[in-house]
Amino acid sequence: MTIPIQQITLHHLSMGLKQPFTTSFGTVENKDFYIIEIDDGQGNRGFGESVAFTAPWYTEETFTTTGHMMRDFLIPILLNNSIKHPDEVSRLFTTIKRNNMAKSALEGAVWDLYAKRGGVSLAEALGGTKSKIEAGIAIGMQSSIAELLHKIALSQENGYKRVKLKIKPGKDIDVLKEVRHHYPDLPIMVDANSAYTLEDIARLKELDAFQLLMMEQPLAHDDIVDHAKLQAEIDTPICLDESIHSLEDAQKAIELGSCRVINIKPSRVGGLTVAKQIHDYCVEKGIAVWCGGMLEAGVGRAQNIALSSLEGFRFPGDNAGSDNYWKKDIILPKVVAQNGLITVPTDHGIGHTIDFKALAQFKVDEETFIQ
Ligand SMILES: O=C(O)CCC(=O)c1ccccc1C(=O)O
Numbered sequence: 001m002t003i004p005i006q007q008i009t010l011h012h013l014s015m016g017l018k019q020p021f022t023t024s025f026g027t028v029e030n031k032d033f034y035i036i037e038i039d040d041g042q043g044n045r046g047f048g049e050s051v052a053f054t055a056p057w058y059t060e061e062t063f064t065t066t067g068h069m070m071r072d073f074l075i076p077i078l079l080n081n082s083i084k085h086p087d088e089v090s091r092l093f094t095t096i097k098r099n100n101m102a103k104s105a106l107e108g109a110v111w112d113l114y115a116k117r118g119g120v121s122l123a124e125a126l127g128g129t130k131s132k133i134e135a136g137i138a139i140g141m142q143s144s145i146a147e148l149l150h151k152i153a154l155s156q157e158n159g160y161k162r163v164k165l166k167i168k169p170g171k172d173i174d175v176l177k178e179v180r181h182h183y184p185d186l187p188i189m190v191d192a193n194s195a196y197t198l199e200d201i202a203r204l205k206e207l208d209a210f211q212l213l214m215m216e217q218p219l220a221h222d223d224i225v226d227h228a229k230l231q232a233e234i235d236t237p238i239c240l241d242e243s244i245h246s247l248e249d250a251q252k253a254i255e256l257g258s259c260r261v262i263n264i265k266p267s268r269v270g271g272l273t274v275a276k277q278i279h280d281y282c283v284e285k286g287i288a289v290w291c292g293g294m295l296e297a298g299v300g301r302a303q304n305i306a307l308s309s310l311e312g313f314r315f316p317g318d319n320a321g322s323d324n325y326w327k328k329d330i331i332l333p334k335v336v337a338q339n340g341l342i343t344v345p346t347d348h349g350i351g352h353t354i355d356f357k358a359l360a361q362f363k364v365d366e367e368t369f370i371q
């Protein structure tokens with residue numbers, strides 16, 4: 001049965017993060033993003049979220065480019081084609097190159113609508129089987145080691161199953177020595193957001209001493225060749241993030257030996273359908289995957305949780321509770337991690353309702369597109 005799309009609304013929201021998030025490239029303090037609402041004209045509404053930041057430091061997309069792509073290219077494609085299943089959306093969008101975050105925002109709303117129309121949870125629609133998922137937490141760079149140790153202590157009080165620390169040259173070995181001294185057994189991983197080059201190989205080798213779960217994206221954002229060279233020289237498993245934008249990217253990286261783990265973010269690969277394809281391929285090849293985060297508000301967070309309920313997501317993701325990011329989230333109930341576990345919702349679709357009062361509070365403007 002066709003999924004009717006009567007109306008698409010882009011709600012532009014602006015929300016301040018509870019605490020600034022600092023990586024090797026800079027600091028995010030505020031997020032402007034779109035909540036996408038798709039109405040089927042039969043009483044069902046699906047929701048998606050755009051995740052690109054205001055500046056293109058992580059990938060090339062920004063809040064403004066995602067708006068342009070949705071408005072001028074992707075929404076007209078959705079309104080002018082009839083689809084029966086959300087898997088068709090990423091195929092329809094192949095006429096538009098890249099711009100995966102814009103595609104993913106719309107595709108996520110179609111997935112939510114599809115699950116709601118079918119009377120199933122998004123997790124079930126995606127083929128997820130877990131009723132609870134393990135939550136990890138990403139801690140940004142801090143102004144001092146004392147502050148970092150304090151943040152780690154808080155994460156442990158909340159039961160997070162693993163901690164991800166951001167590193168860059170000069171803010172790595174000394175920091176990890178100190179953290180390991182206080183937390184000899186804590187599952188720790190690091191993320192460099194491509195701050196190193198192969199010239200740093202000796203330094204990166206030294207990190208083997210800290211028994212890290214993995215090292216995320218140490219080298220260039222668009223590289224898989226140097227990562228293969230690095231992986232051959234170090235014991236710590238390399239996890240690719242920025243380098244993987246498609247199933248084909250994942251296949252090539254695995255064939256080259258560029259990584260032993262992949263961080264799957266639906267937004268980076270163009271949506272949940274491709275995310276699931278990468279998951280399935282990695283399971284077949286024995287490559288571990290986990291679900292990354294983009295400092296999402298509730299809608300994007302709920303979609304990541306549904307995806308993480310698939311069997312192959314074996315490491316805790318960057319999916320902390322709403323309270324870690326926002327004073328007030330835009331969904332009800334908010335996401336809660338209890339003893340490091342998040343219960344996968346069983347209600348229809350994303351399993352959370354939109355808090356329309358909060359939506360109105362954070363809204364800058366809205367645009368509606370009609371069939
Ligand atoms: O907690 C989260 O949502 C993820 C934190 C994180 O590491 C991150 C946040 C924004 C952009 C890129 C990344 C990343 O995984 O590299």
Ligand SMILES: [Mg+2]
Nearest residue numbers: 191216217241
């Ligand atoms: Mg990363």
